[in-house]
């Protein structure tokens with residue numbers, strides 16, 4: 234009889250243990266999984282830049298990286314406070330076009346608050362030409378592509394930044410963008426104009442890839458990507474992919490920018 238009692242107590246203990254584990258499992262079941270970062274792709278404007286085809290390269294890829302992705306062809310999203318709330322990233326592919334004061338206000342407010350803003354070619358740096366507030370946020374404005382579709386080289390000037398790390402200089406056959414630049418951006422890659430199309434710009438070194446801050450928001454741009462086929466150049470595609478992660482503040486994708494400020498050395502101290 235005594236032997237029976239000794240055997241029962243450990244058995245009861247194990248039973249209690251199983252029951253309490255089951256209770257914990259049940260109580261934790263309704264909890265939500267870790268929240269995904271949200272990204273909004275906005276495309277439109279001049280169709281020659283194939284905005285939808287380009288978005289179709291990067292949106293599925295970003296989804297594979299664990300983002301919740303929404304795609305729209307209307308700038309109305311910017312004026313929709315509910316939609317803008319909680320966005321980690323806005324990817325815009327809208328060349329030229331018009332933005333209303335309400336749309337612009339919603340967009341800039343989101344970026345000031347910490348939403349990232351990223352794009353390529355004219356999709357963010359040649360949008361809404363009459364909006365200086367928008368251009369100030371982007372940090373550049375497109376001016377020309379001398380010679381139109383030409384052969385040129387892209388030079389990686391920062392080999393430590395995760396956006397350009399491990400990439401060698403590469404060649405493009407496309408538009409070589411001549412930008413009006415904000416000095417308060419960090420330049421990661423450049424191109425040099427040969428002067429063949431317009432002799433007076435020979436030797437001009439122009440940013441191709443840069444990152445900057447607009448208040449709390451990270452802004453990324455690459456001027457490569459005139460048409461979707463330009464992203465068949467692996468480096469051109471890779472740079473945008475990495476830039477999207479950086480702008481969305483994905484851990485390990487890079488730090489806040491250290492502005493290049495190219496005119497600072499001219500100031501005599």
Ligand SMILES: [Zn+2]
Pocket residue numbers: 282354355408458459460
């Ligand atoms: Zn173009």
